Amino acid sequence: MALRHAVLAALLDGEYSGYQLAKAFDVGVANFWHALPQQLYAELTKLEKEGLVAGRQVVQETRPNKRLFRVTDAGRAELEKFAAAVPKPSFIRDELLVKVQVADRIGTAPVIEQLEERASAAEAKIELLGELLRRMRGDADEEEFLRRGERIGPYLTCLRGLAFEQEHRDWCLRIAAVLKERQSTHAER
Amino acid sequence: MALRHAVLAALLDGEYSGYQLAKAFDVGVANFWHALPQQLYAELTKLEKEGLVAGRQVVQETRPNKRLFRVTDAGRAELEKFAAAVPKPSFIRDELLVKVQVADRIGTAPVIEQLEERASAAEAKIELLGELLRRMRGDADEEEFLRRGERIGPYLTCLRGLAFEQEHRDWCLRIAAVLKERQSTHAER
DNA sequence: TATGACTAGTCATTTTCTTGAGTATAATGC
């Protein structure tokens, strides 16, 4: 019951099609959740049936028709109920961590490579998020924006995304360095 | 196909029962994955059927009998294959983030409370992980340990857990402060 | 002019995760 709320949250800022949502939920512009297109289409259908969102058909000449969705009052009420409920704890769940856990017992080389790839992926996302944040706050500096900005929710979640990616990158680089160092000093078994 | 590898990884350090694994996977000592007891028991059964782990019955007088599992050669090979495969990207998936995303549009008060609760939960875990790390490295300082320590895998994943929790705590406190400040300056709608 | 990428979805299946309940004994705490 969490994807539904993520969808409602994303839809709170305006009308979007399933396709548009899918992009946002995929690339990570939406730093607060992640889902595949199929999940989103399915969820939108369910939400519409329950009256939490309302869709309207938009006929397009040159592109396939699409359906734009917006949150209804019932949807907003549902979100409010959700916000008041106790949240489930969040966990890291990362395949790379599993690999690092055993890296010193099995082959280190591929893990080092993956750590470095991850680090540069994180770097790219850091750039992207930095740009996004700059655009969101406009001329104001951060403090100012956070005090007086109109819509700070997305900014705050992006901040978390940014901090997460920075931590992620730093850890990857550090661990890669540690494993490399050991690779050269210890004899490979 | 990731839980199986997490289980194999956890089992690599010795023989454990499903019950013991469940504790490790629950509390977060295992900072590289999370799972419920039922999943673990089921996974162990499957892994045994496939010959990736081997279990042996240990008869106990005073406690219920238990089954201890260890990784077989086939299991180790499977882990190696896994380590070499391209890893899936990791995502944050946190209900609290969804709430923060919409916090400025709906009720802020409960979200602030939840942020502060999260922060203190993170604080507690930080303590725990710090203690764990200290115990793992013994007398040596970190640099030293990472260069020459026997088994650094678990240490490295704990480091990530620690950094994650610190970032988590800092963000929660910062956002709670921002939302509070706005609550007092803006008129609540 | 074929190739692939982009828009805008749908359908079906499988895997994974979560929730809830139940069994049985033993040690510990009030």
Next chain:
DNA sequence: GCATTATACTCAAGAAAATGACTAGTCATA
């Protein structure tokens, strides 16, 4: 002495997520 917690599991059901395949038109590019 009675309640709680800890050990050690099992079974079933349901929700959520991931995987894969498919439709169908448009646009840019090589």
